Amino acid sequence: MGEIAKGVLGGAWTLLAGWILPTALNLGIFFFAIAPSLRRAGPIAELWPATTAGTMLLLLAGSLLLGLVLSALQNPLYRILEGYLLWPAAAYTHGCGRNRRAKADLQDRLMFLRLERRQQAGRSPLPVAAAADLLRLQANRRISRAARKDRRRTDTQRALLGEKLARFPIADSQITPTRLGNAIRRFEEYGHNRYRLDSQVLWNELTGTAPEQVRRQVDLARAGADFFVALLVGHVALIVSAAVALASAHAHKPALLTTIAVVVGLIPLWYRSAVTATDEWAAAVQALVNLGRKPLAEAFGLRLPPTLDAERTMWALVTRLARRPYHERTAELDPYRGTSPQP
Template identity: 70%
Template sequence: MGDIAKGVLGGAWTLLVGWILPTALNLSVFFFAVAPSLRTTRPIARLWPATQTGATLLLLATSVLLGLVLSALQNQLYRVLEGYLLWPAAVYERGCARRRRDKWNLQDRLTLMRLERRKRQHEGVLPVVAAADLARLRADPRLERAARGDRRRSAVQRALLRETLARYPIDDGQIAPTRLGNAIRRFEEYGYDRFRLDTQVLWNELTGTAPEQVRRQADLARTNADFFVALMSGHAAVAVAALSALGSAHADASLLLITALALGCLIPLWYRSCVVAVDEWAAAVRALANVGRKPLAESLGLALPADLEAERRMWALVTQLARLPFAERRAALDPYRSRGTPGG
């Protein structure tokens, strides 16, 4: 049934599920828990419908309107949660340093588990370099407590640790101050790290030429993250409204406080769910870069080189041509044009 609905709604599915539905959920909480304390105030009393049908229509209309507004503001909402917007410089730097340490700790923990497993498999014998690394990691006080727990982990639990590490960008210089920022940044850098294809610069060209199924997967995969971003944003707004309503004449203080507290407690849960939901989005963008490179090259009149290093040089030149003003050195792209000799 869900697939049929997706086919009928087409591109509207991402808007409906990603932004309008969570907005409707938040407005329902507002209408039930906050609005009764505000209905005696003059502006709310004048606008509030007199019938249940009118209230339902108001909920639907407001959900659609605010959902569209949130969709239009999605870049700003993501940037706040990623740590790029409205973050003081000092807080930003501390956040990046903390996430960098978390990444290094995860790497060291996984390396320690791998070396200990190798030592067991080889009856206590390791190469000199590996043995030195194992001794260094065992002596590291940062890892002592975590290492004791890691030794009791099952294979599945260790795989989950590797999954957590995979949510960080490869380049430490790309580390963001939040978990969501890093989860997104790791797939934003994927095309450039592997092929020197900057998917951020060439996103429209890439999605415009990629196979339909791959492009649609990327759109639908983002919907889950959009849902949680809209849900968190609405929770914060309703919680603030609930606290503000405490000053009204007929406020139900207990209900308002419970509502604000419950929404505040749910925000971290939805944030973590959003970080996990980005995994599917990352996989879809990775597929887009892997599969969409060839049709993108053909649409640009280029022949994809058989040699990977030559391909990396080609995409670096294409990115520079799209991002920087034209200069004569861009003529280095000529050998990759389809009328030239692929590979340069």
């Protein structure tokens, strides 16, 4: 019973922190800044509570209900913000191209700093290939302009460039049109890149067999990103409702315009915060893949082979088995079954 209670409370906490709390904050802004302009409208005037206690009860009930609705809609909400859903083809292509250039520029900037530091150290001449890369980067005006600022950065500030680069997928083919999409895609491809274990295909199996603490870390880390996504979505709804309220005969225009301006200014902040919050989420998923491989293999009746190359072959076959209809090639998993795999 204790374990069941801990699981229920853990799930309730992530729901509360990730979706209900930001919904309550957005509803609070609506009640105090926008609702006064709408309270005298026909249907709203009839339904609006007459007492302060009734208003607070409505705020609480609305937060719970809307928070649950947003939680149920989290997959399409994330897909829109990641660039997978409702994006025109031209916008999708343009966004992917822009992010590929941004990733390449970060790689070039870090390479330029590294090669320049090696050249200045003067311990030994640069290899021919490295010297050619340095000349190429020096001839690139965009990289040269960025390098003038990068030279003034401290080592800690330069490390932040590495963090930005780490928020991109390793493979350019996995680039998405948005920063949030790239920040999430980087850990979605982690298992496949390292072990050929597709964590997206085997997610339920992986989370069902991984150590409980690791699963808990993934849930808690995702709650941070959920919080900012819920705030962002709620702010969009606030802007729409404030624009509607401006057309009301009893509109408090200064308050509404101020609310719109503040909320519009906060949206980029919440978006950047959501992108940054994926760092902890990525670390948790990485731990889930690294530590969950062995129990997952045992749950499949398999044993991890002694070499990494053989393990990558094994997980590629397991992923194929889960993703596609059975094919005779899947029988290549047989050597990995039992107690003594011999790939």
